[in-house]
Structures are given as structure tokens and as C-alpha cells.
Amino acid sequence: MTDGVTDGDAGADGPATPTLADLDVAVAHWGINAWGGAEYLVTHLAEALDCDRVYTLGEPDPDDPNPYGDVQFVDVTRDLSPAPLRRVQASVGRVFEYALWEDVDWRAYGDPDVLVTSGATTRAVITPDDTLHLNYCHSPPRWFYDLYHDRKESLVGQLARPLVRYLRMRDATVDPRVDGYFANSPVVARRIRKFYDRESEILYPPVDLSAYEDRGDEGFYLHLGRLDEEKGVPAVVEAFAGSDHRLVLAGGRGDVDDAVMDRIRRADGIDYRGFVDEAEKYDLLAACRALVFNGRDEDFGIVPIEANASGKAVLTRDEGFPAIFVDDGENGYRHDGSARGILAAIERFERDGIAADLGEQVETFSTDAFVDQLESSVVRRFERFRATGTRDHD
Secondary structure, X not given: OOOOOOXXXXXXXXXXXXXXXHOOEEEEEOOOOOOOHHHHHHHHHHHHOOOOEEEXXXXXXXXXXXXXXXXXXXXXXXXXXXXXXXXXXXXXXXXXXXXXXXXXXXXXXXXXXXXXEEOOHXXXXXXXXXXXXXXXXXXXXXXXXXXXXXXXXXXXXXXXXXXXXXXXXXXXXXXXXXXXXXXXXXXXXXXXXXXHOXXXXXXXXXXXXHHOOOOOOOOEEEEEOOEOOOOOHXXXXXXXXXXXXXXXXXXXXXXXXXXXXXXXXXXXXEEEEEOOOHHHHHHHHHHOOEXXXXXXXXXXXXXXXXXXXXXXXXXXXXXXXXXXXXXXXXXXXXXXXXXXXXXXXXXXXXXXXXXXXXXXXXXXXXXXXXXXXXXXXXXXXXXHHXXXXXXXXX
């Protein structure tokens, strides 16, 4: 634990204003069963805070190393007793995660001035009273809250109801342990306000804008992401299977049923590439005509940002953050998520094009903007915490 004061900066009226370099910062992230958007975010968050490690539950399940940077993930269960049992509990998932995080003694990891947690269950940590706990919220657990009624009637949902109710209470109970929240979009900020009755600071995930380029229009529309029902893939496939427009689907096989995969195979104008690496993703974005996005009520959705950064319009479902980001006729068009709605958005785009400077549209999401806001916010919040001993006023 540092004293949070830069030598020579203290004044007669009290401790000097700290800088990020003065603070001992640690970062924690819930378990990793795939390399995805949350892992991308926490890697860049740790790098921005000059942390070379992120504490997590269990070893990352993917065998391949962190594809987003050199940050190492350190398994805290190895220091919990009995370690073999704790590793088994960590592998089960959310059922034991709140309890596991509660048992981590942060004095054993340097007694940090600031602990930044990523994810919902990490909020259960019990920190020393002089440690500022900030949480980066990707969303309150959706199947506890806003998607509960969508999932409760399935067989699994009916059987899981008692457990979900218990975990919902567990999730709400740990909220007072968080001194302040970051939200990844206005949509998540609204959920935090609704379900936790807390305010949050919106901190958009960073996008390396220099990695994207516009290499023209090769005439195909692009869908980038897993082939999932919640990504609206069946409607995308239906729209293009009955049209003269070409579609490239790039992403791993998700939970869509076999009938959708069969329709993809039979459609002359649909090219399914499967999972693609980062290099091929950049190539597809650089060469496509526009991006088709149909995710349901997305918390953030980085793909539309990537498309605009590549100079390409976004045709998005009128839900979640992408609907806030896309302004009809400026950087893309919105649709209702149905096959008919997608085709209508395509026709509007083909007829009218877009008017915005797409480079200006994405500046808010730059890595530099992310780093500057994160650093200044952590220092400002720590200074307030040190002065008052209380969490953010919300």
C-alpha cells in the first residue's frame, strides 16, 4: 500500500494530488472460458494501468495464449485452501464464484491502493478498508435481470429458477462492496441504475483505430460474429438467401439449428468462412460493402465500431448500444431485426448511401481516449476516496 503522495508535491494543507504512478493498482477478472470482448477489454485496461497481470479464477480455459496483449492471467484459487476443491468450484461457473472471490485476501497480493474488478462476480471481493474498489461492468447478469422472463419458461429455466433467485440475491448483496462503477455503454449504465440503484461513469472499450483501413467495395455484405440465435443470424440468412445481394458470414458455429446451416450451404449468394483470425477479419472489413449487425439488445458491440473505422456503413438492429451509435443516413441504417427489415435497410443504403465522416464517428472509441479517461478517473476517484473515506456519490 503506497501513501499516494508524490515526493515534493505535498503542501501545507494536506497530501498532494497523486498521479497514477504513485498508486499501487491491481486488476481482477472473472473466469475465462473463451477469448472474447471482456478479455480484450481487461487486457487493455490492465495495460493502461501499468499492470502486467490480471487475477482470475482458474487458469484460462483456452490453451492458446492471450491474443490481445502480453498481460498474464494469474489464478487466485491456487492460494485458496483447499486448492484442489477450489479449482473444481471455479470450473463449475457462477454458482461458487461469489464465494471464491470473497475468500481472496488482497493483502497477499500487495495490499493495493486501488482494485479494479471486471465482471459481475468479482464485485464480491472484500478489500481492506483503505482500498478503493472500482468495477468495470460489462452488464449486470442478464439472465438474473432483464432476460429472466425470456428464459424462465424453458425446461432448463424452470429447473434453474430457485438457483437463479438465490444468485440474484447474492449479486444484489455484494453491490455495497463496490466504491464506484464504470459502464461500457449508456445501455449498461441504465441497467446499473435500474438494478443496483447506482450511477456509473461510461468508459467505452478501446479500439485501435490505426489497425483498420478502407480498401474499397468488393460488393459483399459482411456479418461478423458467432452464428447464434441472439445474434439474429437466422433472420440475416433468410434475408440474403432470398435476395441478389452477396453475404459473407465470418464466425464460429454457434447455437443456430441445423436448418439454418443447411440454408447457408444451399444459398448461392452466401459464403460461410467459419472462424477467422484477426488478419482476415481486418481484410473482410476493409473490402466489404457494409456490415449487417443483428445482435439482440447488445450491451456494447464492438463490431459496428470496427466497421465504421474501416470506412463501412453499419446496418444494425434497432436495439441496444448499436442503435444509439448508428444514426440513420449518417453512418448506417437501423432495422427491426426481421429479414424484411434487413432487406429494407439494404435498399435504403443502396439508394441513398451515407453522409457522415466515419473517421470522426469513431474517435470517441480510440485507445488514447480510453487510456486518458481511465487514468484521470482512477486518480480522481482515489483522491476523493482518500479525502472522504466513502464511495462515489451516487
